[in-house]
Amino acid sequence: MEDDAKNDNSFNLSQEKLKKYDSRGVQTLFRTLSRNHYNLLKMVDNKARIILTVNSIITSLLFGVHYIDTSNRTLTINAGTKILVIGSMLSMVFALFSMLPHRYFGRSFKKSGYKGTLYADNFSKQTLTEFKQEFERIMNSGNSIYNELINDLYFLGIVISKKQKLLLYSVFVFLIALITTIIYTLSSL
Secondary structure, X not given: OHHHHHHHHHHHHHHHHHHOOOHHHHHHHHHHHHHHHHHHHHXXXXXXXXXXXXXXXXXXXXXXXXXXXXXXXXXXXOHHHHHHHHHHHHHHHHHHHHHOOOOOOOHHHHHHOOOXXXXXXXXXXXXXXHHHHHHHHHHHOHHHHHHHHHHHHHHHHHHHHHHHHHHHHHHHHHHHHHHHHHHHHHHOO
């Protein structure tokens, strides 16, 4: 009986702790989310760099083989090579778009009223006085700081999602070109 009472007491205390506002927990949450967003942006850029490198090597090799072949003075490229080169170049275009510096834009950003003060590209357009005033407005209320962080994380998440989609298109285009080239080559044997 006594053990049951202790368990109920400890359960009630833990439930009350969960209901309380934990500022350290909130700060840890924001730090973790910011780190995760940063890591995701780094991953997108690294993957895009890999795609660019692989596709540029393939394109260079395919063109180089045709120019090195001295027995044939005219440049004739078969359909399989054309497909692979065009697919590689399209893939590189999507990869380059995914690497562009991100910007906050779109209807949801404009409707939100968020000025993007925490993002360098947005506040770099302000004068020092405007930037200080905006930052003081944010710091005057503790809740305002969290609102700014929440807005910034939300719009950064949208940007990361768009970059990941562009990267997916890049890989998808390259895979289709590669598979089509393999099928074409095997069927012409």
